[in-house]
Amino acid sequence: MLATIWSKYNCSYCDRAKALLKARNIPFEEKKIGDGYTKEELLEAVPDARSVPQIFLGEKYIGGYDQLAKYIDETGFNGTGHSIGT
Secondary structure, three states: OOEEEEEEOOOHHHHHHHHHHHHOOOOEEEEEEOOOEOHHHHHHHOOOOOOOOEEEEOOEEEEOHHHHHHHHHHHOEOOOOOEOOO
16 A cells, blocks of 8 residues: 655654654655645645645545554554554
8 A cells, every 4th residue: 555645845744754654664655845746736635734744545544643653553554554463
């Protein structure tokens, strides 16, 4: 399952989210505002976004870094799209 992370330059939570995805072997596509993507495009994807990162796992909207960490912790989600141990 491919994750999508909306990010921007100099964003420590964006860097943490990417590191967490890499540590769990979850492939991701980064959509960096100011590097090929605009704030308007982010708001089309996540109309209520007030910060970055904004993260999707496949089509499922997760939220920011804290929500990603909680989701992975609670579900054991890994790069195969399955919980660890299944």
